[in-house]
Amino acid sequence: MTQELSKFDRIIERYERSEESLLAILQDYQREFQYVPEEGMRRLSEVMGVPLSKLYAMATFYKALSLVPRGRHTIKVCTGTACHLKGAPQILETLERELRVKRNGTTEDGEFTLECVNCVGACAMAPVILVDEVYHGQNRPSKVMDIIKKQVGS
Amino acid sequence: MEKISVIIDGKVFEAEKDTCVLEVARRNGIYIPSLCYHGEVPSSGGSCRVCLVEAHQGGRMRLVTACNYPVRQGLEVKTDTPLVQRIRRGILELLLARVPNSEVIREMAAKEGVTEARFRKDEGESERYKCIACGLCTHVCAEVVGVHAIAMVGRGADKKPATPYDKPSDVCIGCGACAYACPTGAIQLKEKDGIRRIWHKDFEMVRCSVCGVPYIPKAQVDWIVKRTGKDRSFFDRCPDHR
Ligand code: SF4
Ligand code: FES
Ligand code: FES
Numbered sequence: 001m002t003q004e005l006s007k008f009d010r011i012i013e014r015y016e017r018s019e020e021s022l023l024a025i026l027q028d029y030q031r032e033f034q035y036v037p038e039e040g041m042r043r044l045s046e047v048m049g050v051p052l053s054k055l056y057a058m059a060t061f062y063k064a065l066s067l068v069p070r071g072r073h074t075i076k077v078c079t080g081t082a083c084h085l086k087g088a089p090q091i092l093e094t095l096e097r098e099l100r101v102k103r104n105g106t107t108e109d110g111e112f113t114l115e116c117v118n119c120v121g122a123c124a125m126a127p128v129i130l131v132d133e134v135y136h137g138q139n140r141p142s143k144v145m146d147i148i149k150k151q152v153g154s
Numbered sequence: 155m156e157k158i159s160v161i162i163d164g165k166v167f168e169a170e171k172d173t174c175v176l177e178v179a180r181r182n183g184i185y186i187p188s189l190c191y192h193g194e195v196p197s198s199g200g201s202c203r204v205c206l207v208e209a210h211q212g213g214r215m216r217l218v219t220a221c222n223y224p225v226r227q228g229l230e231v232k233t234d235t236p237l238v239q240r241i242r243r244g245i246l247e248l249l250l251a252r253v254p255n256s257e258v259i260r261e262m263a264a265k266e267g268v269t270e271a272r273f274r275k276d277e278g279e280s281e282r283y284k285c286i287a288c289g290l291c292t293h294v295c296a297e298v299v300g301v302h303a304i305a306m307v308g309r310g311a312d313k314k315p316a317t318p319y320d321k322p323s324d325v326c327i328g329c330g331a332c333a334y335a336c337p338t339g340a341i342q343l344k345e346k347d348g349i350r351r352i353w354h355k356d357f358e359m360v361r362c363s364v365c366g367v368p369y370i371p372k373a374q375v376d377w378i379v380k381r382t383g384k385d386r387s388f389f390d391r392c393p394d395h396r
Contacts, residue, residue: 053303
């Protein structure tokens with residue numbers, strides 16, 4: 001427990017004790033743990049004297065913050081109009097099957113989080129996926145897993 | 155305090171400068187529908203939009219929310235023009251679609267001639283089926299009670315008042331002020347055998363030593379004693395038997 005707390009304290013200590021620091025600290029949690037842990041929220045509330053309800057409202061408001069653990073890698077499947085027409089549903093289906101995870105879910109081994117997004121502005125390359133913010137276009141169900149494996153090196 | 159005069163629906167009223175239009179109207183018996191505003195709660199208002207009125211000043215007209223628009227010398231307010239009625243009906247129709255089960259909204263809408271929403275009805279989980287996400291309950295909890303047990307959680311259509319993680323809150327004292335303030339009666343407060351249940355938490359009630367009625371949560375007594383230094387024995391009896 002003490003060890004757990006000190007890993008939150010290390011982050012909190014980087015900032016001034018003011019309300020303006022709260023969001024930055026939550027973002028650091030997100031970066032470091034791939035999510036915002038409940039214990040970290042409770043600790044932050046204690047140290048800063050800010051109501052937990054207020055932190056929880058913040059953490060649920062911003063899309064960049066997640067309350068459940070996310071995978072080490074994020075795969076985003078574009079399901080915008082162009083990608084949809086070019087076969088995004090099949091790509092998504094393949095990934096769900098191969099990774100054994102549903103959309104917006106995280107694989108059991110904590111490697112991947114699978115998400116859908118609407119048009120990433122690269123329609124000419126449809127169907128598009130993003131692996132940790134790297135664009136891959138012209139995907140095909142038979143190739144998509146290889147592309148991912150190649151990028152993350154597993 | 156500076157006194158000014160303001161015209162509402164053709165009548166002249168005297169009021170303190172910067173009082174909100176809704177307060178002045180209420181004090182003078184003029185009806186403006188309202189839901190999310192409470193005079194004792196500083197941050198309340200401005201959320202539900204049913205209180206929209208025409209504000210005429212300096213030759214300009216604007217639609218404003220009466221509950222947070224300050225009165226100034228020379229302001230003329232119109233609460234019932236065809237434009238106001240049309241906008242009001244639109245807002246009530248949206249609210250009705252959001253919470254078709256709320257008697258308060260149904261009644262308020264019927265008063266303006268709206269009985270059915272053309273939009274897809276939202277009949278979500280029972281927990282929030284009457285909630286219009288106005289935030290009044292959370293303002294009461296933070297600003298009047300001062301415990302910050304609940305806050306508005308999430309965003310967009312899923313926004314709702316809640317305790318952190320939808321768990322029993324460490325700081326909630328079970329006072330029920332949120333449920334009392336809620337304009338639509340959306341917050342569940344149950345009481346049985348001297349136990350009050352609210353926001354997933356059970357509270358032991360203190361019984362009046364005269365009539366035996368459980369009337370206040372022990373946690374609330376603790377809170378008041380700690381904050382005000384009031385003598386605990388004061389709470390042995392309910393307000394009717396003090
Ligand atoms: S529970 Fe009531 S007071 Fe709270 S946000 Fe919903 S409608 Fe407003
Ligand atoms: S629809 Fe996928 S990039 Fe535009
Ligand atoms: S009462 Fe004015 S916006 Fe709700």
